[in-house]
Every structure is written in C-alpha cells, then in structure tokens.
Amino acid sequence: MTSAPLVPAPVTVRVPAKVNLELLVGPRRPDGYHALSTVFQAVSLYDDVTVAAAADWGVTVSGPLAAGVPENGDNLALRAARLVETHFDIDPVHIAIRKGIPVAGGMAGGSADAAATLVALDHLWDLDLDREELEDLASELGSDVPFLIAGGTAMGSGRGELLAPVLARGTYHWVFALAEGGLSTPAVYAECDRLRDDEDVPDPVPTAALMSALRTGDPHELAAQLSNDLQAASLSLRPDLAEVLAAGMEYGALGGIVSGSGPTTAFLVENSEAGIDLAVALTASGVVRDVRRASGPVHGAHVIHQRTD
Ligand code: C5P
Known part of the structure; x- marks a missing residue:
C-alpha cells in the first residue's frame, strides 16, 4: 500500500500595520528611492495571512477592507512567495489574506502581507530562515517589509529598510x-x-x-x-x-x-x-x-x- 504524500498544515500569520512617528525625507538617490530617516511604530490593526500548500500559486483577499487589492501576480504577498521560490525549491501555495489594514492608506498594508507570507512560508516549508535571511528577502520586496517582520518601535534608514532598535516606554x-x-x-x-x-x-x-x-x-x-x-x-x-x-x-x-x-x-x-x-x-x-x-x-x-x- 502506498501512503499519501505528506501535506503540511496551513499556517496563519498575523501582521500589524505601521505608523511613522517621524518621517524625514532626504534627497532622491540615483536608484530613484529617497534617503529616509524614519521611526516606525507597529500598531494593532492586523491582516491575517493563511498560507496553504496548493496545486497552483494563488491569492485571495477577504474582509471589509479587501476592495481594490489585486488577486493576481501583482499582489505583494504572492510576489513574496515567488521570490522565496527563486531561492528555495518550494511547492506552490495558496495565500488567503483577511484585511484589517486600510488599503493604499500609508499604513504599509501590502508590505505587511509580504512580511506575513515570508514568515508563514518559513514555517510551512520548514525553511529555518535566520533573521538576516528574512530581512534580506523582506528588503527586496519593499522598504517597509523588514519593519513589519520586526514590529515594536524602530528607526529606519537607507530607504527605510535598515532597522535599528529604539528605546520606547509605554503604550x-x-x-x-x-x-x-x-x-x-x-x-x-x-x-x-x-x-x-x-x-x-x-x-x-x-x-x-x-x-x-x-x-x-x-x-x-x-x-x-x-x-x-x-x-x-x-x-x-x-x-x-x-x-x-x-x-x-x-x-x-x-x-x-x-x-x-x-x-x-x-x-x-x-x-x-x-x-x-x-x-x-x-x-x-x-x-x-x-x-x-x-x-x-x-x-x-x-x-x-x-x-x-
Ligand atoms: O519600497 P516600496 O516598494 O514600498 O516603495 C514604493 C515606492 O515609494 C517606490 O517605488 C518609490 O517611488 C517610493 N519610495 C521612495 N523612497 C523611499 C521609499 C519609497 O521614493 N525611501
């Protein structure tokens, strides 16, 4: 008797939105990005991103704030998954996003979904990524993505992707x-x-x-x-x-x-x-x-x- 192939259980990752407490925009760099100095704070508006093994790559978006989010290869979460696929030999996944973060609102909702997908894939496929590997993949996807993995309160420099901890008290x-x-x-x-x-x-x-x-x-x-x-x-x-x-x-x-x-x-x-x-x-x-x-x-x-x- 042959046994069915092992399919890993779906993984759900919760990811917060961000607000910039300070956003200082410097000169435009030769690569088109602007030099930034910013202080991010992660706040309790969340997207829940569920990643499951699937026959083909795909993404669906639900929730009261889902309108306007692409359900195709433009979706930053799916782009995150395809980026991981170029580095690791992983099978396709379906990504289901439940949106609680305003879309195109300046709260990094798309970046949050990309961050969540990286963390979810790491668990789903046992990739065992260390902090640095996660951050490298994250910064390739967008300037805010590394912060959405880190959370808390942090300073961002470069184009926003280089993080340093900030001592912050209170809520x-x-x-x-x-x-x-x-x-x-x-x-x-x-x-x-x-x-x-x-x-x-x-x-x-x-x-x-x-x-x-x-x-x-x-x-x-x-x-x-x-x-x-x-x-x-x-x-x-x-x-x-x-x-x-x-x-x-x-x-x-x-x-x-x-x-x-x-x-x-x-x-x-x-x-x-x-x-x-x-x-x-x-x-x-x-x-x-x-x-x-x-x-x-x-x-x-x-x-x-x-x-x-
Ligand atoms: O990095 P991300 O994809 O989130 O950036 C979106 C856009 O915002 C960039 O294409 C660029 O036009 C602008 N941007 C910028 N300087 C930054 C970050 C973003 O000009 N430091």
Whole structure:
C-alpha cells in the first residue's frame, strides 16, 4: 500500500500595520528611492495571512477592507512567495489574506502581507530562515517589509529598510481616520520632489527630541514631536485631508499627522477612553469615511495558528 504524500498544515500569520512617528525625507538617490530617516511604530490593526500548500500559486483577499487589492501576480504577498521560490525549491501555495489594514492608506498594508507570507512560508516549508535571511528577502520586496517582520518601535534608514532598535516606554493610543480612495506612494514622493523644486535637501538625521519623547512614555511629549515630510505632498494631492486633521485636533487629539504617504490620518490620544471619544466625534462629524482605534507598539508578523493534527 502506498501512503499519501505528506501535506503540511496551513499556517496563519498575523501582521500589524505601521505608523511613522517621524518621517524625514532626504534627497532622491540615483536608484530613484529617497534617503529616509524614519521611526516606525507597529500598531494593532492586523491582516491575517493563511498560507496553504496548493496545486497552483494563488491569492485571495477577504474582509471589509479587501476592495481594490489585486488577486493576481501583482499582489505583494504572492510576489513574496515567488521570490522565496527563486531561492528555495518550494511547492506552490495558496495565500488567503483577511484585511484589517486600510488599503493604499500609508499604513504599509501590502508590505505587511509580504512580511506575513515570508514568515508563514518559513514555517510551512520548514525553511529555518535566520533573521538576516528574512530581512534580506523582506528588503527586496519593499522598504517597509523588514519593519513589519520586526514590529515594536524602530528607526529606519537607507530607504527605510535598515532597522535599528529604539528605546520606547509605554503604550500609545491612536485613532486612524480612513479616507475615501487611496494614494499612490510613488505619486506622493514625486509630489514631494515637485514641491521642493530644486531645493538642496540635506541627508536626513533622526531628531533627538523624538527619541527623548519616546523614553518618557508620555503621549503629550510624543504628540509634540510627530512629523512627516510627506504630509505637504499628501495634502497637495488630497486637500480634503486638511479638514480631517483640523477636526481631529478640534475633537481632542494630542497630535495628528498624515500616516506615511496617506491618505489615512493618525491621531495620538491620551488614553483608550479619549480614543473612543475621538472616534465617535470624528464619525459624527461626517468628515471621515470610517475610523479605527489601535494601540502600539505591538509585535511584528507572528504565527497565530498552525494545525498540528
Ligand atoms: O519600497 P516600496 O516598494 O514600498 O516603495 C514604493 C515606492 O515609494 C517606490 O517605488 C518609490 O517611488 C517610493 N519610495 C521612495 N523612497 C523611499 C521609499 C519609497 O521614493 N525611501
């Protein structure tokens, strides 16, 4: 009697979104990317990515935020799997993504799915990747992907992919205002270049004031240091976001910024009760499409479910 081939049990990885507490954009490099100095924080909005052995490569996307995510080879999760296939002799997988991270919103949702897929494949096929191998694959897929594996609070340099730990105390509470439609990250960087015109842009260096604020664990201190060099470009492409930022501050946020390249806006609040109040006020105001509350820092991509039966 011949036994059936062993099929590994599907693996589900939960991966967070990110917000940039500081995003300093330097000059455009010869490779087209911009030199960055950024501080990332992983926040508790999650995608769950389930990877299962399959006859053919494929990806499906579900959940209330799934609209607009490609279910083909353009999907960054599937690109991550195909990249792993070029390095290791692995069989095809189907990837099922349940989206809780806003799409094209400046919260690295696509990068998160790529990060989750790398971690899931490592478990599914027992690849035994070490931290460095994972980071190398991750940075090939996108500037934010290594951070979504690491999670927590970290500084990013290079084009964002070179990580260094940051000493941060406490838990911070956020309200994210989701916007209608998305913004293309390359378009926002291009607009940033256009607005700066021929200005001589210095190489970005992290500010000491943000690092000190993070050591206090005090949201008031952090709120005063939030900054995003892409904000002017996002507002230029989406002038309606200025109204959202103003509403958030009016209804009690300690600080508000465009998240990454936008159009999601991020509001830092005093505590979780203040988060509920702000979420209710923003929803009632009618200036935002939808809101999400979250806290950070949280862990990076991690396995939440692997059936062993
Ligand atoms: O690395 P990732 O694929 O996430 O970047 C998306 C786009 O954002 C790039 O193609 C580039 O236009 C822009 N970008 C940039 N400088 C960075 C990171 C991203 O210009 N440091």
